[in-house]
Amino acid sequence: MDRHLFATLLAFGIPALCYCAEYPPQDHGGANVFLQDGDVIWGEHTNVGVFSVANGARVIIRPYDGDTPSQPYGQLAVEAHVVIVAGNLDAAGSGYTGAGGGGGGAGSWPGLGGTGGAARYIARFAGSTSLSGYGGADGCPGSLSGCGFSTGGGAGRDGDGPFAGVYEYHFNEDRLEWERASGGYAAKEANGDTSIDDSLLIGSGACSGAGGFGLREDAGPGTAGYGGASGGSGGGKIRLHARDLLEIRDGSVITADGTMGRPRNPAVPATGPGAHGSPGADAWPPDPNVVINMTDWLVTGGAGAGGGILLRCDTPGGLELAPTARISSLGGGASRLTVNGGTVKLFYSGVDPETSGVLIEAGRVYKASSSAAGPMWSLME
Numbered sequence: 001m002d003r004h005l006f007a008t009l010l011a012f013g014i015p016a017l018c019y020c021a022e023y024p025p026q027d028h029g030g031a032n033v034f035l036q037d038g039d040v041i042w043g044e045h046t047n048v049g050v051f052s053v054a055n056g057a058r059v060i061i062r063p064y065d066g067d068t069p070s071q072p073y074g075q076l077a078v079e080a081h082v083v084i085v086a087g088n089l090d091a092a093g094s095g096y097t098g099a100g101g102g103g104g105g106a107g108s109w110p111g112l113g114g115t116g117g118a119a120r121y122i123a124r125f126a127g128s129t130s131l132s133g134y135g136g137a138d139g140c141p142g143s144l145s146g147c148g149f150s151t152g153g154g155a156g157r158d159g160d161g162p163f164a165g166v167y168e169y170h171f172n173e174d175r176l177e178w179e180r181a182s183g184g185y186a187a188k189e190a191n192g193d194t195s196i197d198d199s200l201l202i203g204s205g206a207c208s209g210a211g212g213f214g215l216r217e218d219a220g221p222g223t224a225g226y227g228g229a230s231g232g233s234g235g236g237k238i239r240l241h242a243r244d245l246l247e248i249r250d251g252s253v254i255t256a257d258g259t260m261g262r263p264r265n266p267a268v269p270a271t272g273p274g275a276h277g278s279p280g281a282d283a284w285p286p287d288p289n290v291v292i293n294m295t296d297w298l299v300t301g302g303a304g305a306g307g308g309i310l311l312r313c314d315t316p317g318g319l320e321l322a323p324t325a326r327i328s329s330l331g332g333g334a335s336r337l338t339v340n341g342g343t344v345k346l347f348y349s350g351v352d353p354e355t356s357g358v359l360i361e362a363g364r365v366y367k368a369s370s371s372a373a374g375p376m377w378s379l380m381e
Contacts, residue, residue, distance in 0.1 A: 025045060027046045028045060028047050029047055030048075031048070033048050033052070034052050035051075035057060037054065037057035037087070039059045041060075041062070042073050043075070044072065045080075046079045048079065049082070050081065050084065051080040051082070052084040052085070053086060055249075055251075056086075056087055058090055059087065059090065060090050061236045061238065063094040063097075063233070064095055066096075066160060074095050075094075075202065075238075076089075076239065077239040079241050080241070081243045082242055082244055083246045085248050087252060089238060089255070090255055091235055091236030092255045092256065093235065095161065095204070095233060095234030095236045095237075095304070096164065096202060097121065098230050099157035099231045100116055100117030100118045100157065100208055100230055101117040101228030102134050102135075102153050102156050102227070103133060103135040103153065103211045104136045104211040104225030104226050105137045105212065105213045105224070105274045106137065108224075113137045114135065114211060114224070114227055116154050116211070117230055133157055133210075136214065136274040137153070153211025153214075154211045154228065156207055156228050159231045159234075161234055163185065163189075165189070165206035165231055168180060180207075181206055181301070182303040182304075182340050183205045183231070183302065183304045183305040183340065185204070185307070185363060191339070191342065191364050193343045193364055198310060198347070202237050203236075203329075203331070205304050206303050206304050207231045207302045208230050208231040209230075210228045212226040212227075212228070224274040229261045232261045232301065232333060235255070235257050235258045235305065235329055235342055237342075238308070238310070240312070241312045242318065243315065245315065246312070246320070250323070250324045253327075254311075255329070256306060256308060257306055257333060258305045258306050258307070258330070258331040258332060258340065259332070260301075260303050260304070260333040260335050261301020261303065303331045304331060304332070304333075305342065306329035306331050306363055307329055308342050309327060309344045312345075313348060317350055319349075324357075327360045328360075328361045328362070329342035330342075340363060341364070344360055344364070344366070345368075346366070347369070348370060
């Protein structure tokens with residue numbers, strides 16, 4: 001039987017075993033998995049007949065959760081006879097989280113500085129310090145000797161993950177600058193991946209910005225400082241392995257982009273607390289209409305790194321990528337950064353698939369015969 005007809009019959013002629021909105025990791029025992037718009041999936045899915053993402057559907061890879069690191073959130077691995085992606089398989093921002101921004105300084109006395117923004121989860125990677133930003137300073141009375149005319153904003157925090165963006169600052173001509181702000185993929189702030197096997201990584205998160213100073217009049221109400229910007233979250237990882245056919249159809253999207261940190265909160269006139277920092281969770285999902293100046297971490301926070309995408313088919317000629325498909329693993333969301341983008345790997349059998357018309361964007365793209373990847377039935381690291 002023609003394999004395209006075979007795939008069509010499987011995908012549309014045989015009902016799936018069940019339909020549900022969330023798909024945790026499982027052995028499907030040969031059943032089909034038909035994903036629809038709004039479905040959420042994560043972890044390892046083995047022994048699948050047909051795995052498909054419906055035309056026009058957006059299916060989300062559940063984001064990494066540092067509160068329950070034993071769960072395989074932020075990643076998807078599929079072993080199936082046939083894989084058909086006609087919609088959007090989305091792991092953008094599903095990786096390690098960016099940090100929450102620092103709280104703004106108070107603008108009056110008495111007044112309390114804002115609390116630091118919370119990240120997506122409370123516990124940091126490996127259970128160490130929190131990803132929440134530091135709180136801003138309280139106000140003080142103008143008559144108090146040495147008090148000055150401003151109260152400090154809270155500092156930012158490092159991002160999460162093994163190659164997280166690091167919060168550092170120093171004064172240079174009265175300008176607060178951030179260094180090593182962005183998350184990385186296999187290296188700090190960059191794609192340091194040199195692997196040629198079937199391994200993938202999750203993108204690391206970025207550091208956050210500090211809260212702004214509260215500006216206080218000598219005797220009277222002032223202006224509370226802004227909340228610091230959150231850091232961007234990294235992209236997750238997606239691994240699709242088909243025995244017979246792996247088809248990425250016209251107009252479909254597979255993405256593991258990192259996100260850009262959210263802009264800081266604007267200054268808010270107040271006589272009470274400074275504004276809170278922007279939560280790290282605000283960095284996911286990214287706003288596709290916002291392109292941020294990624295060199296000014298004082299305003300934006302750092303850029304999350306891209307994640308990893310791997311596509312493999314064991315049948316000669318079975319890996320098919322439509323010319324209008326898009327496969328993306330970049331850093332920084334709408335800012336589209338390649339420097340800390342992730343890796344896309346294509347493993348084929350027999351016939352080298354045509355990719356000249358396919359939009360593949362990543363920090364690194366690696367294409368090779370499937371024999372170069374070695375055994376791939378142990379799907380998750």
